[in-house]
Amino acid sequence: MLKADGQLDSGYAELKQIEQIFNDNANLSQVLADVSFPESKKQELIKPLIDNADSKYIKNLLKVLVGAGRVDALQAIVEHFEALYDEENKIVHANVISAVPLTDDQKNNLSQTFAKRVNADRVIFNCKVDQSIIGGLVVKSSNVIFDGSVKTKISNIKKLLLN
Template sequence: MLDKITFAKRYSKALFEVLKADGQLDSGYAELKQIEQIFNDNANLSKVLADVSFPENKKQELINPLIDNADSKYIKNLLKVLVGAGKMDALKLIVDNFETLYDKANNIVHASVISAVPLTDDQKNNLSNTFAQRVGADKVIFNCKVDQSIIGGLVVKSSNVIFDGSVKTKISNIKKLLLN
């Protein structure tokens, strides 16, 4: 029996490959993100669907609207397989792994930005373009956070890259120089 992580990696890779081969990669990704949002909005849904003590006919009643509303036959089949195998709790991992494959194929980088004040849309766009060039990405998706403790400037963190241009760090570095 496969552990949940291996199971999720295999199914996400298989789904990625069939959607790509059928020219449905972008639409399939969007559909997966919508389904993921439904599960995020209903926190206990995956637990109920994976619960062996919950009646199968009730599980079908819960999952059928998702299956019926799915545009992709591959995603419909995935949902059927997951509910039939009692593995709906692996859906989040499958979507996360799929997103990693999708991002890699489309040269998309995710990064977090910490600023002392909220960034304007223009600032986000300029930063996105600059960071994309810096890391060699086609697109950068930011998760922006405000942290007034950095005083000013920005901290940009991606999977293996950190650019810390915060005033707090600069003051800390000057302090270290003065003390040594």
């Protein structure tokens, strides 16, 4: 529905903001899910979020979740929406493991190269340093692994020599 109304990007941004509010205020989810907490008080707590939402779909989602006592499902809903949003916009998330921290230029070059390999418009990296790989890179996305680490190359050579 957001897509049909041309609100996909703004709806995604709103959901991410709401998710952040709930992440920053862990007690909020607990209170809203508590059946002993009066419904009128729940509505008071959630009213600013609903009022600040631009999208009628996001407003309705919040009202339904609070009314049904299912605010705890918000995280799963946001994650699922994010996966659909990423698929629609050809965004790929990947983990990068390197022996040393990557510079911004290296990250940009890697992003462009990896995007071409996996047919994505955009790549979002989660970079980690692991000196045990000795050198090179390991790039892992949901369905692709590129292992160009020195550790793996040494291991492969060792296997060849021992066979």
